[in-house]
Amino acid sequence: MRLEAVLIAVLGLAGGGAAAISLPQALKPAMPVHAAVTAPALMPGRVVVTPADLHQAMASGLLDRPVKTMLDVRSPLTYGEFRWDEKGVPAGPTWVRIDLKSQIISVFRSGHEIGTAVILYGAESKETPVGKFPIQAKLKDHHSATYDQAPMPYTLRLTGDGVSIHGSNVRWGYATHGCIGVPLAFAAKLFSVVKAGDDVVILPGKAPAKV
Template structure:
């Protein structure tokens, strides 16, 4: 783990001392993917080589427009995302995956396709496959490239945790 990442994690523990003992507010991250370049619209990486089995933990950083996937403290996936606009923002919070449906269509937005849907809220917010362009937005969902959505869909289970936040681990992801 880099010294900056270690310092950022220590700062979180100092700022939220009771959280670490009760319910850790973030995944225990000790290894991040070396992507080698900034991710742009439509880009993603996935690498599970030599990563132990275990539940997936997902973090969505709305400000950076990135989704991060961890298993056993190791980052295994990262994707550029699209999110809701200011008038229909993607909500922050902590959510379990409530439903998985590979061939889902929106019942609210004219049967818009939502492939590899992972429902986060009863109100319809989900992670799903989507066109991911610089100026594209959703109706509050988290859109990821469809190829990435397919991989993510196969790797997660109902109940796996998703944290939607801002400024996720700035020392590690700058």
């Protein structure tokens, strides 16, 4: 589910290796008609989040800061896929929004979405925490000290006990031990644009059931 779908709904680590957990399919539907306003020619491939939608989303707590445009992703994304486009987006504050219910990560800079992907997240036995987390550390070639030295490339550590965003084999039926797993190429791009102290906001979702 895209953030646009969230908006229309309002209107009307100790981390590491994945486990074989059944997860709901994550799809990204087309932009709803009410929000499909073409962005300026300076920023092609984008749609504008209307002031009315933004007001509703912030009033409901789905957003805690303004969003100006979203990537125009009209086809569903599946596991391992992502979109990244920062052309024309000015320098400025960068933050990350993660929706566990829809299994979607969105990266914003200066109010514009520059990247989005389907994620993996924690199973019932080790759920992903929710809330706002500043990035504590960046570790490019990290391995888990808890889970048999499992590789955690492009780690962005969020909590003192190791919950992080990191590159993973994002595919159907997998979950993490509490971390946010993203496709490796996406993780590399994300790692390059954020810094320690940038905010990551994780919204709650229903944890996947054990198998």
